Amino acid sequence: MSLVEAIVLQSLIRETTTVAEWVSLRSIQTREQPRHYFDPEKLEQLVQSIAQHGILEPLLVRPLQTDQYELVAGERRYRAALKLGLAEVPVVIRQLSDEEAVQLALIENLQREDLNPIEETEGVLQLLAFKLEMPIQKIPALLYQMKNTLEKEADAKNNVIPNALSDQEQKIQSVFQDLGLMSWLSFTCNRLPLLNLPNEVLEAIRGGKIAYTKAVAIARVKDDNQRQTLLNQAVENNLSLNQIRAYIRSIKPQPDPQSPKVFVTILHQRLLKAKLWEDPQRWTQAQELLSKLEALLEDD
Structure with missing residues (x-):
């Protein structure tokens, strides 16, 4: 299932007219989510809202075995229900494959407005790892490799025909295009460094x-x-x-203005700013001094 198909499926589930079923909260199991942090204040606001008005949007679950379900989307509502000690919650039950469940959970989290950049970065890496069927630890190196290849092709002026994209590169570009968050290159340059x-x-x-x-x-x-x-x-x-x-x-430690290294750095900056070469007389004098300096360097 492509990301586009997953997003469409997510939209259909949200717009479904199927009446929600009520199941025991204890019968719902959670899986690892790309989202680690839930703002306590916002979660408490949701708790108060549910206490007053109930759960307005059902949780999305998929059946595991008899009377057991796995949570696919709606973890904030699930956590709020736990805090309230609710016995039952409304759910929409859908038969979903592992692939569909993972993609829907990732997309659900990546579309959250309060998902911070670190969690968003980790979520995108999880999605890429799933789509490429490779360990998440190897994804950053693959993205940096793509970036380096792109830079080399840009520097090679005679290389008018870019190399064809590999299957992996095509899948990576497709993931970012479908998500619509940013380009793979922007993600590589601006988001991956955050993990360091x-x-x-x-x-x-x-x-x-x-x-x-x-x-x-x-x-x-x-x-x-x-x-x-x-x-x-x-x-x-x-x-x-x-x-x-x-x-x-x-x-920040301030450099010693009397140190030789600082003196040379400041002098170099002053020379560039002065643009002595624009004045023939001054430039002739400067060349004599520079020749002596160059001769001194050659002695080394």
Whole structure:
């Protein structure tokens, strides 16, 4: 089943006129979801809403065995029902294959507005791993390989005919086109690097404690203690991105202006800015000095 077919199936299920059935909450089993974090405040709001109005949209389940079901979509409603101690919940029961169930669960989660970038990235990787039938750990390397190949083809000016896409590359492009979130290249360049962030920063993003743009800035702090301190302050005080950058500048070691390396760097910048070559007389003088410097370098 293609992603397009899965999305259509999801839409048909939502629009179905079939009357929901009531089943025991204990009879529903959950499977691993791409979504790890549920905002406690929003979950509590849902709990209060269900307590007042009931579950307005049935959960989507598939039958496993006699009187046992697997949850496909609707985990927030399921968790809220657990908190309320409900004995039964309304469900729509559909005969779904493993492939259909996995794709529907992934798509359901990827379409959530409050899915944070880390969870979205992990969800897309799970979907790619499923479609390509390969371990999720190998997907990033495959995407980086595609990116490198694309860059090499762009640099090869004489290569007017691009190489044909492999089956894997075609499937990857198809997944991103069907999802409509971003291109595979944008995902590779902007989202995959997020998974290399320090663990405490990753957990803060997963927990919805901080925006990923702020987290990326904090992750650039090399010192572990300074990074943890800044992360704590950013979360507790809801620091803006500008405030975080200002803090990073304040703790960044300042180079010794008298050091030879700094002196040469500053002089190089001044030379470029001065554009001595535009003044013939000054450029002649500069060339004499540069010749002496070049001769000094050749002695090495």
